[in-house]
Amino acid sequence: MSAVEKLPDAAAAAPRCRFCSAPLSEVFVDLGMSPLCESFLPAEALNRMEPFYPLLVWVCGRCFLVQLQEYVVPAEICTEDAYFSSYSSSWLQHARDYTEMAIERFGLGKSSRVVEIASNDGYLLQYFVERGVPVLGVEPAANVARAAAVATRRAILAGAALPFTATVT
Numbered sequence: 001m002s003a004v005e006k007l008p009d010a011a012a013a014a015p016r017c018r019f020c021s022a023p024l025s026e027v028f029v030d031l032g033m034s035p036l037c038e039s040f041l042p043a044e045a046l047n048r049m050e051p052f053y054p055l056l057v058w059v060c061g062r063c064f065l066v067q068l069q070e071y072v073v074p075a076e077i078c079t080e081d082a083y084f085s086s087y088s089s090s091w092l093q094h095a096r097d098y099t100e101m102a103i104e105r106f107g108l109g110k111s112s113r114v115v116e117i118a119s120n121d122g123y124l125l126q127y128f129v130e131r132g133v134p135v136l137g138v139e140p141a142a143n144v145a146r147a148a149a150v151a152t153r154r155a156i157l158a159g160a161a162l163p164f165t166a167t168v169t
């Protein structure tokens with residue numbers, strides 16, 4: 001049984017907030033149905049049915065977290081990512097410019113720490129590291145987190161209890 005097949009009961013149940021567990025009753029936006037993003041099908045799968053999931057976005061009435069209901073377990077979608085931010089040279093230039101602005105504006109230095117959630121391949125944090133600013137990157141996709149370790153020249157810590165990999169200095 002695949003991870004995708006394990007969730008129908010949970011998905012059919014009344015949705016609850018993924019942060020505070022309050023029942024969800026307010027729809028933020030309904031974007032219809034969609035297949036999983038960045039799930040590139042191999043040639044042998046092109047004539048098979050592809051699962052579609054609701055892009056029904058809820059907002060929690062208690063903590064205001066905007067969220068999708070969990071239809072697929074994180075291990076199924078968060079271990080590998082096909083998107084690497086560093087493939088775009090214009091995005092890298094923007095990241096470098098942003099870093100310069102943030103260091104000057106906030107007076108960042110070696111006693112600071114920049115934290116980026118969903119830090120991808122280290123496209124942004126590498127510029128803080130170059131300037132001697134300690135960083136913490138949190139990235140659920142192990143393959144792009146490994147690239148972040150190369151870009152930032154920092155060790156990767158992987159927690160067994162969390163589906164995240166962190167790059168720290």
Ligand SMILES: [Zn+2]
Pocket residue numbers: 017018019020021022060061062063064065
């Ligand atoms: Zn909540």
